[in-house]
Amino acid sequence: MASESMPCRIEAVPVLDDNYVWVLHDGRHALVVDPGEGPPVEAWLRARGLALAHILVTHHHGDHIGGVAHLRQAWPAVQVSAPGDDRIPLADRRVSEGDLVESPAPACRFQVWSVPGHTRSHVAYVGDGVVFCGDTLFSAGCGRLFEGTPAQMLASLRRLASLPEDTALCCTHEYTQGNCAFALHVDPGNGELGKYAAWVAAQRRQGLPTLPGRIGRERAVNPFLRSDTPAIREALQRERGLPAGADDIEAFAALRAWKDGFRA
Numbered sequence: 001m002a003s004e005s006m007p008c009r010i011e012a013v014p015v016l017d018d019n020y021v022w023v024l025h026d027g028r029h030a031l032v033v034d035p036g037e038g039p040p041v042e043a044w045l046r047a048r049g050l051a052l053a054h055i056l057v058t059h060h061h062g063d064h065i066g067g068v069a070h071l072r073q074a075w076p077a078v079q080v081s082a083p084g085d086d087r088i089p090l091a092d093r094r095v096s097e098g099d100l101v102e103s104p105a106p107a108c109r110f111q112v113w114s115v116p117g118h119t120r121s122h123v124a125y126v127g128d129g130v131v132f133c134g135d136t137l138f139s140a141g142c143g144r145l146f147e148g149t150p151a152q153m154l155a156s157l158r159r160l161a162s163l164p165e166d167t168a169l170c171c172t173h174e175y176t177q178g179n180c181a182f183a184l185h186v187d188p189g190n191g192e193l194g195k196y197a198a199w200v201a202a203q204r205r206q207g208l209p210t211l212p213g214r215i216g217r218e219r220a221v222n223p224f225l226r227s228d229t230p231a232i233r234e235a236l237q238r239e240r241g242l243p244a245g246a247d248d249i250e251a252f253a254a255l256r257a258w259k260d261g262f263r264a
Contacts, residue, residue: 008106010130010170012209013044018174019063020211022132026106029053033125033132034172036063038070051075054103056110057082057091058134059122064172065089079103085121095123115160117153118143124160130168130212133160138171139213140196141179142224144260150253154227161225165216176200176210181264183223186235186255193221227252 009027012020015037022033023044031054035041045052052075057065060083068090072078081101082091095101097114110125115136124133135143136153137160145153180197187193196217200210219225226232228248232255236242242254 008108010168010212012170012211013041014174014209015040015067016063020170020172020174020209021067022170022172023050024106024108025050029105031056031103031106031108032071033170034058034064034134035067035071036065036172038067038074041067042071042074052078053105054078054101055080056101056125056132057088058124058132058136058172059083059119060085060087061119061135064134083121083123085119097123101125113159115156117145117148117150117156120147122148122156126163129164129166130170131160131163131215132170134172136160136171137169137218137222137224138173138179139169139176139210139218140183140193140200140222141175141259142222142256145256150256151249153256154249154252157224161215161219163215165214165219167215169211169213169215169218171211171213174209174211176213177204178264180221182259182262183221185262185264186223186258187226187231189231190221192217196221223255224252227255 030050082088084094099112102109110127113124
């Protein structure tokens, strides 16, 4: 993503056990997404001379909003955009499907997509070449269904998968290696997945992130975007007793339940 005058960089700040706080900045001003913890994000920004201008929140879970109050105290003028959910305090603007969030500095704008499933009020922020999708779509996986239905989550995932293939996937957890283990268990004949899993393992051995991902690659390797394919259906029928005539929602629900109980 870039403004007309200055390109913006997207970087990840690791917090808590496995969260990433995404930072988009132009070298002077910054926007952060889902700050689950405040002090490390403040330290990261100040070390680079960045002033925090905007916070985007995707959903209400504490590991996504826990740092908002701290960052507002550090930068009192910061603007906070969040879904219309009373469980998210300190929001200046409540956003919902179709809204446009614009920031003058760093210069960027995002369309708000409603992507329920993980939670009922979850949103994603879709910009020019990037999507901040919280805990809906992960690389090689997807979020648990805490509040939404399988039908909602499947629709949300398919919508995200419809983005251009080179769209940067900025999800909020470093779950990729574990997700690949499950994906290989379900879809062992997927050559692209095998190559990706090897790359992911090499990244993690070096202590490097696997994110952001790419939507095009997810369409090739992520079993939750492939639950309607013969390979996944056959695995579900063999391992989970899925009826041969099951519809796409039933297949997705069975796959998600399988992942919930999976141990590598």
